[in-house]
Amino acid sequence: MGAGGSRARQNAMRSGVVVLGAVAFGYLSFRVGFKPYLDQAQEAMDSARDPDPTAAAAAAAARDASDDPGAAGGDLAPSKDPAVVLRD
Template identity: 75%
Template sequence: MGAGGSRARQNAMRSGVVVLGAVAFGYLSFRVGFKPYLDQAQEAIDSSHDPAAAVASDDSGADLPREGVADPAPSKDPAVVLRD
């Protein structure tokens, strides 16, 4: 029985290594594939927490009405409601 248990342990360890490798590969593929979107999201988060960036973006004429563009519906998100 000693040889059978050793063989099962080797197979379990090999399976664990393969699973960890697959998870690492999937994570890296996700990071590389979605990098532009993740960068845009990070910039949006950073600019929403930076008061200087908010003031700079307000000077761009965002308060002026745009022709043919309706105002977006008010958000139901509590964070947006509290921020406004």
């Protein structure tokens, strides 16, 4: 009876290794096959999360240069016009 139990354990371990190998192969196939799409998605997420640092620095410099809020470059009310939103 001891030999039968050992054989069952070996078969179970072999099956587990095969399943893990299949999952790893599937994951790598997915990553390689969809790499261009995953890269585009990552770039889109990064650009949405991290605005253009040069534009932010220029806006901060213009805001700091003006002590008068009514002067040019001061704080203005946000525009609801889609063309202005897309331009900025």
